[in-house]
Amino acid sequence: MWHSLRARLWLTYAALVVFVLTIVGLGLVLYLLRNPALDRQTIQRLEATSAVLIARLRQERGLPRTPPEREAALQRVANALNVRILLLRPDGTVVADSHQQDSAAITIPKRLVGRSTGLVRDTNGKGWLFAARALPQEGGWIWTLAERPSRLKVVRALFADEFLSLFTRTALLALSLAFLLAYAITRWVAAPLQEIAASAEALAQGEMRSVPIGGPSEVQSLGRAFNAMSQQVQASRQSQRDFVANVSHDLKTPLTAIRGFAQALLDGTADTPETRHQAAQVIYDEAGRMYRMVMDLLELARFDAGTAKLKIAPLDMEQLLRRLLERFSPLAEEKAIRLEFIPKGEIPPIFADEDRLTRVFTNLIENALRHTPRQGTVTVILATEGRTVCVDVKDSGPGIPEEALPHIFERFYQVDASRSGRQERGSGLGLSIAYEIIQAHGGQIHAANRPEGGAIFKVRLPAEKGQASAVR
Numbered sequence: 001m002w003h004s005l006r007a008r009l010w011l012t013y014a015a016l017v018v019f020v021l022t023i024v025g026l027g028l029v030l031y032l033l034r035n036p037a038l039d040r041q042t043i044q045r046l047e048a049t050s051a052v053l054i055a056r057l058r059q060e061r062g063l064p065r066t067p068p069e070r071e072a073a074l075q076r077v078a079n080a081l082n083v084r085i086l087l088l089r090p091d092g093t094v095v096a097d098s099h100q101q102d103s104a105a106i107t108i109p110k111r112l113v114g115r116s117t118g119l120v121r122d123t124n125g126k127g128w129l130f131a132a133r134a135l136p137q138e139g140g141w142i143w144t145l146a147e148r149p150s151r152l153k154v155v156r157a158l159f160a161d162e163f164l165s166l167f168t169r170t171a172l173l174a175l176s177l178a179f180l181l182a183y184a185i186t187r188w189v190a191a192p193l194q195e196i197a198a199s200a201e202a203l204a205q206g207e208m209r210s211v212p213i214g215g216p217s218e219v220q221s222l223g224r225a226f227n228a229m230s231q232q233v234q235a236s237r238q239s240q241r242d243f244v245a246n247v248s249h250d251l252k253t254p255l256t257a258i259r260g261f262a263q264a265l266l267d268g269t270a271d272t273p274e275t276r277h278q279a280a281q282v283i284y285d286e287a288g289r290m291y292r293m294v295m296d297l298l299e300l301a302r303f304d305a306g307t308a309k310l311k312i313a314p315l316d317m318e319q320l321l322r323r324l325l326e327r328f329s330p331l332a333e334e335k336a337i338r339l340e341f342i343p344k345g346e347i348p349p350i351f352a353d354e355d356r357l358t359r360v361f362t363n364l365i366e367n368a369l370r371h372t373p374r375q376g377t378v379t380v381i382l383a384t385e386g387r388t389v390c391v392d393v394k395d396s397g398p399g400i401p402e403e404a405l406p407h408i409f410e411r412f413y414q415v416d417a418s419r420s421g422r423q424e425r426g427s428g429l430g431l432s433i434a435y436e437i438i439q440a441h442g443g444q445i446h447a448a449n450r451p452e453g454g455a456i457f458k459v460r461l462p463a464e465k466g467q468a469s470a471v472r
Helices: 005-033 036-059 067-081 151-204 217-267 273-305 317-334 354-370 402-407 430-440
Strands: 084-088 094-097 117-121 127-134 141-147 313-315 338-343 350-352 377-385 388-395 444-449 455-462
Touching: 005 151, 036 067, 036 117, 036 127, 036 141, 067 084, 067 094, 151 217, 217 273, 273 430, 313 354, 317 338, 317 354, 317 377, 317 388, 350 354, 350 455, 354 377, 354 388, 354 430, 354 455, 402 444, 430 444
Parallel strands: 338 377
Antiparallel strands: 084 094, 084 141, 117 127, 127 141, 313 350, 377 388, 388 455, 444 455
16 A cells, blocks of 8 residues: 555655644744743843832932841842842942842853843852842942743743643644645646556557646656657567568469479479479479568668677769669660769769679669559659769659658568569569668658659668677
């Protein structure tokens, strides 16, 4: 129970309230123990008593002359006024004390002689507050004293009277409010967290469930991150299912052909040299297709795992593209397609993996030739923009369907066969591998349709060293 967030918040608020009340109580006690207001009240009473005493002495025309009579008179007045009275010579020597018999003697320090109020201690260390008045007729001083109020007595009286019950009621009220506030905050904080926990458990069971966004900003950020993660997990699961389905389909087709023609060879159906050669050729072609597919899958797996090593070295992009265009010239002539190369300006060398970029542009140029009709044009443009090398591969074919553009670089995604104008079907991995290679080089690749017709693939590669990572 005490391990839950709600219980811990309750305990935290309760402990905080108790701590604050304790600090306030201790502060109040310390204030009362050191409160000078009590001393001021006592001194004010002594000053008023001194004024009454002086007025009475004037009425009686001074104090008696003999010491016994004087002390008796002081004792009567002191008992009547509930004070202690001292008579001092001008130098501060005590000549009479109303409490000489029942209290410790008081010796007046020289520094207090002439002061109107203050604190003096007797021989036992007890503190006495005093108010002093001069005796112009007799000369010297008359002091009216009272014991300094005991702070502990005041504090005990305060707690014994009303303060303790008021403090207790206040503490109970504060604790009640703290529990109510803790309950509200725990519902505000814990409820969204419980929703996230429940959704996480459902996600672990294969059920995707978005969580409502609520609570403090941190919990809202967590909820949004969880929803984004859930969508990514769902997309990943769907991608895995699609991957398995596509691989199964793409491997099943060549395997079926290989098995069928192998069976024809075994059972003697292919009984002529021509049919046997045809069967062997189909088996060879389909096996090669399977091999290329497996190698493409391994390449993508390396990029996914981050183990695809790039052999980075200075590379002349113009020379690389010219070699590729020469390689595809026979195919372009066979299809009556004009193959153009337009270098613009001086192209700086880039730092890249030549073999992998060759594979990227081989795929782009081959696709452009495949999707361009006879008498069409395929153009490769090489230029620079700042510190970026740009390669555009354009064709004059029917273009890419708008609904296919967002998915063109997805694995196994196949654009409708009507674009190619033929039934030849690839594996759907070429553009995915091209995308991964360009990303590993710190570049970008985009596909779009040209306003005048046809498709364009734009490749942007950094010309500076260090943008491409040796291992992605």
